[in-house]
Amino acid sequence: MQSRKAKKRSRGAAAAATTEAEQTRANILKVATEEFATKGLSGARVDAIAAKTLASKRMIYYYFGGKTGLYSAVLERAYADIRAEEAQFDLAHMPPREALRRLIEVTFDYDENHTKFVSLVSIENIHRAKYLSKLPSLRDINQSAIRTLEDILQRGRAEGVFRDGFDALDLHLLISAFCFFRVSNRHTFEALFDCDFASPRLRARHRKMITEAVLAYVEP
Amino acid sequence: MQSRKAKKRSRGAAAAATTEAEQTRANILKVATEEFATKGLSGARVDAIAAKTLASKRMIYYYFGGKTGLYSAVLERAYADIRAEEAQFDLAHMPPREALRRLIEVTFDYDENHTKFVSLVSIENIHRAKYLSKLPSLRDINQSAIRTLEDILQRGRAEGVFRDGFDALDLHLLISAFCFFRVSNRHTFEALFDCDFASPRLRARHRKMITEAVLAYVEP
Amino acid sequence: MQSRKAKKRSRGAAAAATTEAEQTRANILKVATEEFATKGLSGARVDAIAAKTLASKRMIYYYFGGKTGLYSAVLERAYADIRAEEAQFDLAHMPPREALRRLIEVTFDYDENHTKFVSLVSIENIHRAKYLSKLPSLRDINQSAIRTLEDILQRGRAEGVFRDGFDALDLHLLISAFCFFRVSNRHTFEALFDCDFASPRLRARHRKMITEAVLAYVEP
């Protein structure tokens, strides 16, 4: 009845799928990410996921307990992935202005390249973060992202390149909002305003705009 | 039952917007907006909508053809409403800086006060604007919003209070992104960062931030 | 989601199924009684019930909400039926000894002729009366059966044909136990002791035995 997740994961997240069971699990997760991201929780079909999987439908219930269990696992993995990638950028050792600029660009590029993550987060918001709330592991991961930004701001203020009077979390919101919205809402935006967000020129222009706007906002 | 029919017929077809038929339609639309906004297209239940309606389920099919027809109508109405409200603000006769500041605040307040609209747009993006694309009426309405902004920018540049080098549509994106995201993604954001977007203080701080950031970005 | 039972039943139990809807409901109930009585709650198959019904499987959910809702309705009906039949015997106007003898015979005959009722009660006991407990209507009906017996005993004691020193409910238990067990446990009893409870001779002997045993027990 219960999913085997806890047990399976006991050897740590770093160890890549090595046993067959872990490969099965990972394969289901990958297929499910695609289905949930494009169809939503209620629109996704367990049958459709199973069909694209190397395993049988029954395995979804064996490993994840059910449709919502699978959805939660997909969500958890998606969030874990983004922070894992962010952690790779060594922003702590850059000069503060460079670090902030880089942070914005990294955020922009991540959302641009992980539209499935963006979709999943949109979907989860439709559900009022019902499933995310039950994944407390993610809280820590995300709050470390804020600490990175706080560190950059503190160093910048010490050097006098950033002004006072704004909050790290608010700035994170300003950056995230643009990068996320550009991906999450591109379909309605394109439909209404007849433009093409996939064009490299527009993409570059937007990337430049959010960077400049944020830097202008923080400068003394 | 018969009295209702007689009553309706007696006043003639000319009286617009007050027919019983139109009241039924409006009632269904209102209930459906709530259901679709909170559950999504696939998550919404025709039965649930019918149950909350004064009319019967059959009426949904009679007036809107089906579930997706109803969804399209809900979407169309939601977009029409926002532009109707925006049109009320006479930004064209304000000084450009004031007009831009006011435009940002109006956008911020609208999203804040119309969370159902925000949800519907998020949902429509999950569906890749499939239904919105088939509502060409909206294109014109929305593009007029851009023309309003273009007019403000043009006046501002003529007066020398705004710089050159950025696009009206891009600026619209910058403003919309923040105002929309703040509402659309508040559930995951709150869950991850333990904050409360409903608090008047945070709300005021965010409203100020996006205004300042945009004004800083456009100034020469 | 909710069953329509309450609504359907609103015109009182006395009115036989007259509308088509009531016929459908009654038909499902009849088929389901057979299936649940022979297979138990978990052994019964909704598909099997639907197949033997004039209606479709969907109607079971429409009228009864689900498998357990249907089971509860079957149980309720079965108990209501027995008390309806018992009420027809005018025991209150017989001499007490005759009335008691008749009560025993009526109980014996009812169980003998309603093996499905007996099975359903056995099944409900496996489930620890979980579903019966939620049907409070039955409590009143059954307690009136005890009052009938109490009345007979009181009259008998007044006439001096019954002794004191025993309880009406206990006597009801003594009578019920034998009549019920003889039907409920006949299969294992026959298998173990190689006898045939269906034989009219054995049946008559058992009927005579319980009558005599009870009368012997109550006489002064």
Add this chain to the structure above:
Amino acid sequence: MQSRKAKKRSRGAAAAATTEAEQTRANILKVATEEFATKGLSGARVDAIAAKTLASKRMIYYYFGGKTGLYSAVLERAYADIRAEEAQFDLAHMPPREALRRLIEVTFDYDENHTKFVSLVSIENIHRAKYLSKLPSLRDINQSAIRTLEDILQRGRAEGVFRDGFDALDLHLLISAFCFFRVSNRHTFEALFDCDFASPRLRARHRKMITEAVLAYVEP
């Protein structure tokens, strides 16, 4: 894992009832008795049994062939146990009236103390003794129970303390019915009549009643 195997082999196959294999079998049987008695044959879950077992699910198939094989084994064991206990009472050497009284009390107490046995028999009757019929070993065991009663009756008749005109098997039915029903049907009875069969006072009263009723029935 390997140590278990080595250990088992080392003590040889001759030591009956203490092999690990037999302990595993007994453990499964015990767990399964509980599950079948509370859930029924179709309601019981092989997974649930396996989970509560010290062994794995595969062992159920290894030792018992499958779910119904396990059920049959549980049933067989339950019947064997009751007769084993009954055989301990040396009724043959008591005066007939005392022996009969004692037999009734023993039966009453056994059912009272072995509610799982009672449940299993009820369940088996739902299945029309399908599985019991295939366990011929039980027939002999049970018929010996009747011979015990026949012996008591014969001695009692010879002494003139019991009358003629009734059958040993019928008397067994009268006794069993009450003792069994009191346990098997206590849930519905309690729900309908608002009483508590677990109360020592009621228990004692019932025990006395069945004893007196039977003795009154058999006396000349």
Add this chain to the structure above:
DNA sequence: CATGAATGAGTTTTCATTCAT
């Protein structure tokens, strides 16, 4: 226009059993 009843096709979930190791 309006309604309650009805439905077929689909969707999630369950479960006894078997397989590879």
Add this chain to the structure above:
DNA sequence: AATGAATGAAAACTCATTCAT
């Protein structure tokens, strides 16, 4: 002898839609 992984068949349940009146 033993285990975790896997499965196909079947089960319960759902839902948008339509029909008879």
